[in-house]
Amino acid sequence: MSSTFTGLDLFGSGPHRFVIKPVGMLFLPPLTADPLQITTDVVTQLELAIIQTGRLVAASDAALWALVDTIEQKVEIPLKGSLVDHSGRSWLNMTMLRFVPDDRIDRGRVVSLSYRVDYIRLAI
Amino acid sequence: MLWISPEQVTLLGVDLDTVEFVAVDRKAQRLVTEWSDIGRHAVFADVPEERVTIRIRRRLDTSIGAGFANAITPGALGAFSLRASHTTAGSANVTVSASVVVLAIEHDLSRTRGASQTITCLAVSTDGALDPFTAQEKTP
Numbered sequence: 001m002s003s004t005f006t007g008l009d010l011f012g013s014g015p016h017r018f019v020i021k022p023v024g025m026l027f028l029p030p031l032t033a034d035p036l037q038i039t040t041d042v043v044t045q046l047e048l049a050i051i052q053t054g055r056l057v058a059a060s061d062a063a064l065w066a067l068v069d070t071i072e073q074k075v076e077i078p079l080k081g082s083l084v085d086h087s088g089r090s091w092l093n094m095t096m097l098r099f100v101p102d103d104r105i106d107r108g109r110v111v112s113l114s115y116r117v118d119y120i121r122l123a124i
Numbered sequence: 125m126l127w128i129s130p131e132q133v134t135l136l137g138v139d140l141d142t143v144e145f146v147a148v149d150r151k152a153q154r155l156v157t158e159w160s161d162i163g164r165h166a167v168f169a170d171v172p173e174e175r176v177t178i179r180i181r182r183r184l185d186t187s188i189g190a191g192f193a194n195a196i197t198p199g200a201l202g203a204f205s206l207r208a209s210h211t212t213a214g215s216a217n218v219t220v221s222a223s224v225v226v227l228a229i230e231h232d233l234s235r236t237r238g239a240s241q242t243i244t245c246l247a248v249s250t251d252g253a254l255d256p257f258t259a260q261e262k263t264p
Contacts, residue, residue, distance in 0.1 A: 015167045055168060086160065086162055087161070106172035
């Protein structure tokens with residue numbers, strides 16, 4: 001199945017993968033803040049972060065830019081909702097915070113662009 | 125592509141004689157591959173950057189002096205052209221051309237094969253999209 005975000009298939013033109021960032025607590029190990037800090041300082045709970053990496057694929061430059069423009073419109077809002085991966089696993093209340101395209105568009109048999117997307121479940 | 129004993133080979137304005145063969149090799153300079161979260165096999169592959177090299181090998185019957193070395197040197201940019209005809213009746217004559225940058229001029233000497241010279245060039249495109257190598261066939 002194809003992945004979706006807020007029910008939209010924004011990245012279905014090409015392959016992509018998901019990885020979950022560390023979960024748990026944000027903490028400062030001993031001696032991080034000052035020389036007298038001798039115990040671990042637990043700051044707060046980490047926000048859930050998921051990184052998506054993949055490649056947009058299109059038949060032409062114009063078609064690829066149309067895909068990028070659509071994503072740009074969503075990420076600048078920024079869009080918030082459910083993220084569903086290929087296997088149907090769902091993460092609720094995720095915000096698409098950033099779309100980072102690679103430093104070049106690849107023009108071979110097809111026109112493609114590697115990218116990274118950052119989703120975070122914002123605490124506030 | 126490979127031409128054995130072509131009729132005429134010109135590189136950077138120099139006519140090269142006793143050419144044994146000219147080979148045009150195409151390789152992926154950059155390969156992009158992608159895998160998915162579904163399984164272990166690649167789901168996408170493409171070659172957005174390609175390297176077209178031309179190898180000219182010729183037999184040397186005489187010593188080569190500084191004049192040739194000054195004309196064809198690594199980094200030099202110029203035109204390459206080749207004309208080859210087939211001996212089979214009705215087969216086409218081929219004219220190929222490319223803009224090239226010389227990469228290497230190498231020599232070899234062996235007791236059985238004698239002296240030979242191999243010139244390797246990189247074919248360059250005018251804009252990156254056009255194929256740097258053109259071949260025209262003319263049927264007699």
